[in-house]
Amino acid sequence: MSDVPLSEAPPPWTCARCGEPLTLGEIEVAYLGSAFPVKLWHCKRCRLVLIPEELAQGRMLEVEKMLEDK
Amino acid sequence: MDQKELHALEAQCTQEHAPPCTAACPIHVDVRGMLAAVAADHFDAALALLTKRLPFPGIIGRVCEQPCRAACNRKDLGDALMIAALERACAAYGAPPPPKRRLPGRGKRIAVVGGGLSGVTVAHDLARKGHRVTLFEATERLGGTLWETSEDVLPRDLLTGELTQALSDGVEVKLNTPVTTALLDALHADFDAVYLGVGQGPKADFARELLAGVAPDTFTTPREGVFAAGRAIAARPTFIESISTGQRAAISIDRYLQRVSLTASREHEGAYITQLYTNLGGIAPVPVIRPTAPAAGYTRAEAVQEAQRCLQCECLECVKACAYLQHYGSYPKQYVRQIYNNLSIVMGTRQFNTLINSCSLCGLCGEICPYDLNMATICHEARQTMVAQDRMPPSAHEFALRDMAFSNGAAARLARPAPGSERCDYIFFPGCQLSASAPEHVERAYADLREMLPNVGLLLGCCGAPANWAGRSDLFAEAQAAFRADYAALGGGQVILACSTCYQMFKTHLPDVPALSLWELFSEHGLPPSAAAPRSLPGPLAVHDPCTTRHESAIHESVRQLLREMGLRIEELPFNRERTECCSYGGLMWLANREVAETVVQRRIAEQPLDYVTYCAMCRDFFADRQKPTLHLLDILYEDDLTARAMRPGPRFSQRHDNRARLKRRLLTELWEEPMSEPPAIPIQLLLSEEVAARVEKRLILEEDIREVIAYAERTGNRFHNPQTGHFLASHRPANVTYWVEYTPVDDGYQIHNAYSHRMEIVMQPEKAE
Ligand code: SF4
Ligand code: SF4
Ligand code: SF4
Ligand SMILES: [Zn+2]
Numbered sequence: 001m002s003d004v005p006l007s008e009a010p011p012p013w014t015c016a017r018c019g020e021p022l023t024l025g026e027i028e029v030a031y032l033g034s035a036f037p038v039k040l041w042h043c044k045r046c047r048l049v050l051i052p053e054e055l056a057q058g059r060m061l062e063v064e065k066m067l068e069d070k
Numbered sequence: 071m072d073q074k075e076l077h078a079l080e081a082q083c084t085q086e087h088a089p090p091c092t093a094a095c096p097i098h099v100d101v102r103g104m105l106a107a108v109a110a111d112h113f114d115a116a117l118a119l120l121t122k123r124l125p126f127p128g129i130i131g132r133v134c135e136q137p138c139r140a141a142c143n144r145k146d147l148g149d150a151l152m153i154a155a156l157e158r159a160c161a162a163y164g165a166p167p168p169p170k171r172r173l174p175g176r177g178k179r180i181a182v183v184g185g186g187l188s189g190v191t192v193a194h195d196l197a198r199k200g201h202r203v204t205l206f207e208a209t210e211r212l213g214g215t216l217w218e219t220s221e222d223v224l225p226r227d228l229l230t231g232e233l234t235q236a237l238s239d240g241v242e243v244k245l246n247t248p249v250t251t252a253l254l255d256a257l258h259a260d261f262d263a264v265y266l267g268v269g270q271g272p273k274a275d276f277a278r279e280l281l282a283g284v285a286p287d288t289f290t291t292p293r294e295g296v297f298a299a300g301r302a303i304a305a306r307p308t309f310i311e312s313i314s315t316g317q318r319a320a321i322s323i324d325r326y327l328q329r330v331s332l333t334a335s336r337e338h339e340g341a342y343i344t345q346l347y348t349n350l351g352g353i354a355p356v357p358v359i360r361p362t363a364p365a366a367g368y369t370r371a372e373a374v375q376e377a378q379r380c381l382q383c384e385c386l387e388c389v390k391a392c393a394y395l396q397h398y399g400s401y402p403k404q405y406v407r408q409i410y411n412n413l414s415i416v417m418g419t420r421q422f423n424t425l426i427n428s429c430s431l432c433g434l435c436g437e438i439c440p441y442d443l444n445m446a447t448i449c450h451e452a453r454q455t456m457v458a459q460d461r462m463p464p465s466a467h468e469f470a471l472r473d474m475a476f477s478n479g480a481a482a483r484l485a486r487p488a489p490g491s492e493r494c495d496y497i498f499f500p501g502c503q504l505s506a507s508a509p510e511h512v513e514r515a516y517a518d519l520r521e522m523l524p525n526v527g528l529l530l531g532c533c534g535a536p537a538n539w540a541g542r543s544d545l546f547a548e549a550q551a552a553f554r555a556d557y558a559a560l561g562g563g564q565v566i567l568a569c570s571t572c573y574q575m576f577k578t579h580l581p582d583v584p585a586l587s588l589w590e591l592f593s594e595h596g597l598p599p600s601a602a603a604p605r606s607l608p609g610p611l612a613v614h615d616p617c618t619t620r621h622e623s624a625i626h627e628s629v630r631q632l633l634r635e636m637g638l639r640i641e642e643l644p645f646n647r648e649r650t651e652c653c654s655y656g657g658l659m660w661l662a663n664r665e666v667a668e669t670v671v672q673r674r675i676a677e678q679p680l681d682y683v684t685y686c687a688m689c690r691d692f693f694a695d696r697q698k699p700t701l702h703l704l705d706i707l708y709e710d711d712l713t714a715r716a717m718r719p720g721p722r723f724s725q726r727h728d729n730r731a732r733l734k735r736r737l738l739t740e741l742w743e744e745p746m747s748e749p750p751a752i753p754i755q756l757l758l759s760e761e762v763a764a765r766v767e768k769r770l771i772l773e774e775d776i777r778e779v780i781a782y783a784e785r786t787g788n789r790f791h792n793p794q795t796g797h798f799l800a801s802h803r804p805a806n807v808t809y810w811v812e813y814t815p816v817d818d819g820y821q822i823h824n825a826y827s828h829r830m831e832i833v834m835q836p837e838k839a840e
Contacts, residue, residue: 066419
């Protein structure tokens, strides 16, 4: 899923707890035993990760469906 | 499903069987394919199809006895297709396909005795197979009895032309060479095999004994290596039979020379009766086209016109009736194999999972199929197999299973004897969907039942159908065990069911529990006491029978009787009673394949311009949600403003949960004066605009999921903040799905801007800053 063309523009979100702007970094997501690296925005301090709607309802959903048929 | 079951199921679908014309044709010309090509003015393609089976299209197009026509499905609809005349047109207007190449020589020598149609056929076929053939003809010309046909019908140059052409490659022709007993002995010694195509009459005398002993399927004679067919042995001495038996004798000779079985897999050689069913209903007669100049045969345009009368016979009855079967572009014979293959995959993509999960299990196909092939049973079993193999996509049915768990959980399930009674003579089991859609009707019906009958207990819950449909035998067994436990605790009694799916589940899986439908009960005992007073009734309504009542004719009758008793005029849908269609809720089709489900429900509501009346809460809600005014039978019994009621959209999923929970709470406190021990849902007030509510509904996110996210975010502080809009964004994963909610706290609760979900999980967290 690392081929997901995520917009590199920082999202409008900040970490509500730390008040920090988010940073982009590689994070691993998994489903049904398959793991994928994906670049996601997150809070560097408390490690809260943002999964944006476009990703969840788009590419992620596709990959989920694909893995379910494996 | 094992191989054997697969083959048995495949054999049940006859869609791939030959059309009647081809089956009746002794040499099985692909008439349907040929006529399709002619109808499209593609004579080259048509001739190519014809010559696959027939080496002499020009001759046969003029002289064929056409047993195919007697079988043609058009015969009572404007007369059978003029098949031979169309073959003649193919020969006239199509470019002959390039001659098929002979197989490499195989060094075997065959003597063919007789240059009539069968002999020429045998010589031609065996030469093509790479054998060296010598043909002995007693007279000075090839063609035998063909010469008895008048010259107007069969021009002589065409006769000799086609026969000579057929033998041009690999056959040595010896004319004026009568064969005698002595010569036959010599041929038998000299050649690897001998074929006798000697016709009838004195000229065949020398072989009389051999001909008398011909085996009808393999065309062997009592003498090893000698074969015979054609008119000499024909039950029906026709030209086309001579070609047919000649072709089959050639197959035997070739097998004999290869020393393989002469008898293996030779079924359906020669004319037979097809099992292909073709529905001829609604087909208008079209008169046969006759050539304006009969001697010249059809003009090109006439041939095209005549070929267009061909019905292109096929079955596809089930496919025409079922949008799901149509959606996948094929038919059950293929689907069965795809399903079988899908279940057998060890590694790789199971591309037919969705196909298996999309069937509504309604069983209409099985009702329609002339051979009773029922995809419902096949798909249902396949689902159970997938679950057992641990290959069922988790997302396929989870939402419905959660819904069922809710109905059977503490918040909604309830089992009580009638207030003030100890035992139950009856138990009202309204079903989870009626309680979700019209809880007030459940209450009212329960009150009526208590007035009508002694000791009516109540059992709120789900019969387990979603688990059954999902192939989850484990969860289904659990739901049934829960019922049995409650039933035993209530002390038994007759169960009164208001949902036809419950009824089907009870009847099939709890056959020992006495059950009857609410509709049968009302039609026997009279209208319920609280039934609405006479009021202005809508015009005629069309009755939609829920698909789970397919085989319940007693229910069909009761419902119609009740409707009439209420003063309604009813009309029947084209697909009704045992041929009724699913609303798309059945089998969890709506969840597994929304696209197909939408087609199914849209098709159903478009079948009749009248408003519908039905007796399943799900069917009603599905139709009304798509702007088809639809009444539930209980609406007619209990509601005053039927126009408004028919348009009422079904409650949203979250509302359905609330309705069930509230029904339990209210009945408990009002009828049994018991407090509800279970705490109500998380007390968080949500504000959703219509648009957001609809979006969230489509994404199968419930308000209770949203509440959990907010409770979690507010408790832990794990949330994002958008300084521009002031919105918060947070997520929570209570089980297999992560829910995200974008919200703003407001005075009296939370304004919800958006919600979405995913199943993937974050497994490796980002590194923490130093
Ligand atoms: S109705 Fe359907 S399953 Fe039955 S023979 Fe016809 S195409 Fe096959
Ligand atoms: S209508 Fe066409 S396909 Fe059907 S039997 Fe006649 S020729 Fe064959
Ligand atoms: S939806 Fe009904 S008619 Fe269609 S295949 Fe399934 S059981 Fe048969
Ligand atoms: Zn933080």
